[in-house]
Amino acid sequence: MRIRGFVIRILQQLLRDKRTLALMFLAPLLILSMLSLVFDSDDYEAKVAIVDLPQQLEAKLDTSDFEPYSSPDKALKAIKAGELDAYITFDDPASPSIVIEGSEPAVNGAVMKKVQTLFPSNSQTLSDNVEYVYGNSDMKMFDSFGPVLLGFFVFFFVFLISGVSFLRERTTGTLERLLASPIKIWEMVVSYVIGFGIVTLLQATLITWYAIYILDMMMHGSFYNVLIIIVSLSFTALTLGILLSAFAKNELQMMQFIPIVVVPQIFFSGLFNLDSISEWLSWIGPATPLFYAANALRDVMIRGFAFEDLLFDLSILIGFSLLFIVLNVAALRKYRKI
Numbered sequence: 001m002r003i004r005g006f007v008i009r010i011l012q013q014l015l016r017d018k019r020t021l022a023l024m025f026l027a028p029l030l031i032l033s034m035l036s037l038v039f040d041s042d043d044y045e046a047k048v049a050i051v052d053l054p055q056q057l058e059a060k061l062d063t064s065d066f067e068p069y070s071s072p073d074k075a076l077k078a079i080k081a082g083e084l085d086a087y088i089t090f091d092d093p094a095s096p097s098i099v100i101e102g103s104e105p106a107v108n109g110a111v112m113k114k115v116q117t118l119f120p121s122n123s124q125t126l127s128d129n130v131e132y133v134y135g136n137s138d139m140k141m142f143d144s145f146g147p148v149l150l151g152f153f154v155f156f157f158v159f160l161i162s163g164v165s166f167l168r169e170r171t172t173g174t175l176e177r178l179l180a181s182p183i184k185i186w187e188m189v190v191s192y193v194i195g196f197g198i199v200t201l202l203q204a205t206l207i208t209w210y211a212i213y214i215l216d217m218m219m220h221g222s223f224y225n226v227l228i229i230i231v232s233l234s235f236t237a238l239t240l241g242i243l244l245s246a247f248a249k250n251e252l253q254m255m256q257f258i259p260i261v262v263v264p265q266i267f268f269s270g271l272f273n274l275d276s277i278s279e280w281l282s283w284i285g286p287a288t289p290l291f292y293a294a295n296a297l298r299d300v301m302i303r304g305f306a307f308e309d310l311l312f313d314l315s316i317l318i319g320f321s322l323l324f325i326v327l328n329v330a331a332l333r334k335y336r337k338i
Helices: 002-016 018-025 027-039 072-080 105-118 141-171 174-179 185-214 223-245 251-255 258-267 289-301 307-335
Strands: 048-051 067-069 086-089 097-100 130-132
Touching (some): 048 072, 048 105, 072 086, 072 097, 141 223, 141 258, 185 223, 223 289, 223 307, 258 289, 289 307
Parallel strands (some): 048 067, 048 086, 097 130
Antiparallel strands (some): 086 097
């Protein structure tokens, strides 16, 4: 009887906790659905251009799936703008040259597969005439995924630690005592952000240094540019963690935000090629901080971009942080009793 009564009590507690029920039953369905949409997407169709095709080859080659360009400079500009994956030149008609963007091994493979359909008899020698705009032939999958994973792990741990820490301030009564003091809410929020931010800066520096210099992750740009991106992302995760902690009553409820807020970002941040995902899902990536951080990290680490090339992505990350700070101030007003 005692066991029965205790079991009934546990079931009643769970039934009253709608968030826990949603985590148990709906979150797995959400994640599985995302995995299905990502992995069941169509194969990536490489965008390859042909530059100044010689007349003697026009009748011999089926170039209907290739875009025509008048000069290598225009094709290279299109590659850097993200409009092309590769282009083919014919300085030597018997041995065409291939210029590939090179930052994603999977895309590189799709390019070579498409080019081989154009020159089936030369498939063995095509790889000898490949030039990479970014990266190189030795680039591994970890080099391509590394920048995204680096941003994700920083975001995840900063979000979790900041949210749980701020939640503990609330549940132990520290926040209530602070709100009863003359300190303004925005001053308190900024103080928390700066305090946690100092620790976050040290964490970001350690993780970035370890990934690049110990794990030998590909690095063509400046270490300091990578650190600026990571710190900007950390502040976004920090302010978001503090914000969502205002809507949690305990650590378990804080953890329940992870499948909804954190996990989807890894699928739509560039870890998988977004061009092959359904168009109606394309809005998810640009609505998340990790999308911009991963894009900026790839630009620096793989493409070697300078600081001025990162201003758009950095400004979006800073904008996210400022938005979350404003929302934090609004959310904390409900806890002020006076």
